[in-house]
Amino acid sequence: MGRLDGKAAIVTGGTDGIGYAIVKRLLDEGTSVLFCGRSQDRGDAALARLGSDRARFMVTDVAEEAEVEALIAGAVEHFGKLDIIVNNAAVAAVALIEEHSTEAWRRSNAVNYDSVFFASRAAIPHLRKTKGTIINIASISGLGGEGAYPSYSAQKGAVIQLTRAMAVYHAREGIRINAICPGFIETPATDAFKALPDLLESWIEGIPAQRPGQPEEIASVVAFLASDDASFMHGSIVVADGGVSASSGQPTQVPLG
Ligand SMILES: NC(=O)c1ccc[n+]([C@@H]2O[C@H](COP(=O)([O-])OP(=O)(O)OC[C@H]3O[C@@H](n4cnc5c(N)ncnc54)[C@H](O)[C@@H]3O)[C@@H](O)[C@H]2O)c1
Known part of the structure; x- marks a missing residue:
């Protein structure tokens, strides 16, 4: 028996990375899951790996x-x-503002932010009937300014604020709406950094936990937020980042006497 037996869920961008781990965890908790992506082949491969008749x-x-x-x-x-x-689905456009194409700006805005609006608007009438829940995968890049990814940073900030605004109204209907802000998690999206070992080393050095997170460490937060264990959580922005956003940014290796 899982914590979420008999529940029905949707996960966007569930074929790889964090989304796949979320689909797997929800299935393990007893949920039926419809997940999406842009490629039927990747969807079929994910279905084969999951091996569950509750996954679609x-x-x-x-x-x-x-x-x-x-x-x-x-x-x-x-x-x-x-x-x-x-x-969950998102893309990161890596470009400084003066080099950012309008096309990439609009596309990333649509994938990262408009999608949350479209999904929430269509889902809320159904969630009202079940006293259901929306969980938005934002990012710590939406909490602080991200120099190399300004569009992504702004879009994730907008997702956080939309989460809070929707949560405040729909709490009275029993719909819980929360967001998770992952830090650096090892997924296909961050694999590219493996080709930049110096950058990767200094990045990990800056994580208080001294390691990247794993997709399952975000999926477990989703399972908690989706469950009755989080029954009084409305509009919470839950950080899972190995301690990065807890830091002032000052060095920790100070002489202590
Ligand atoms: N990996 C990290 O370090 C990290 C950190 C903070 C936040 N996040 C967030 O976590 C979520 C998952 O990231 P990830 O690292 O697993 O990314 P990923 O690129 O590995 O996976 C993203 C998934 O979304 C899907 N997707 C992308 N565009 C889509 C579209 N237009 N329509 C449908 N599906 C689409 C991809 O096919 C893929 O399955 C994202 O919201 C991301 O912003 C990731």
């Missing part, structure tokens, strides 16, 4: 309003209800 996949580009609406309608049609939606 649907090709969806979360930047497209109609596709997100079809995803939510598909879950309700198949499961008969919706209890949990995890807005």
Whole structure:
């Protein structure tokens, strides 16, 4: 028996990385999960790895309003209800503002921020019936300014603020809406840094826990927030970053006497 037995969930961007770990954890907790991504092949590969008859996949580009609406309608049609939606899919456009193309700005805005709006608007009528929950995967890049990824930083900041604003109203209806801010987590999205060992070393040096996080360490926070153990949590922004955002940024190796 899992903590989330009999629940029905949607996870966006569930074929790889953190999203895949979330799908797996929700299945392990007893939930039925419809997850999405842009490629049927990657969806089929993820389904094969998961090996669960409670998992389903649907090709969806979360930047497209109609596709997100079809995803939510598909879950309700198949499961008969919706209890949990995890807005996880995102992309990071690495470009300083003066070098940022308008096209990449608009595309990343649509994937990272518009998608949360589309999914929330379509899901809320169903979540009202189940007293369900929305969990948005934001980032610590949305808490502090991220020099190398200004668009991503701003979009994640917007996701955090949308989370709070929606949570404040919908709490009275029993819908809980929270966000998670991961720090550096090892996923396909961060694999590119392995080719930059000096950068990677100094990055990890700056993490108080002295290591990157694993996707399962975010999935476990999702399982908690989705469960009744988090029943009084509305609009919480939960950080899981190995201590990065707790730091003042001052060096820790000071002489102590
Ligand atoms: N990895 C990290 O260090 C880290 C840190 C902070 C926050 N996050 C956040 O965690 C979430 C997952 O990140 P990750 O590292 O696992 O990324 P990832 O790139 O490994 O996985 C992202 C998933 O989203 C999917 N996706 C991307 N664009 C999509 C679209 N338009 N429509 C549908 N699916 C789409 C991808 O196919 C993939 O399955 C993201 O919201 C990311 O911003 C990650």
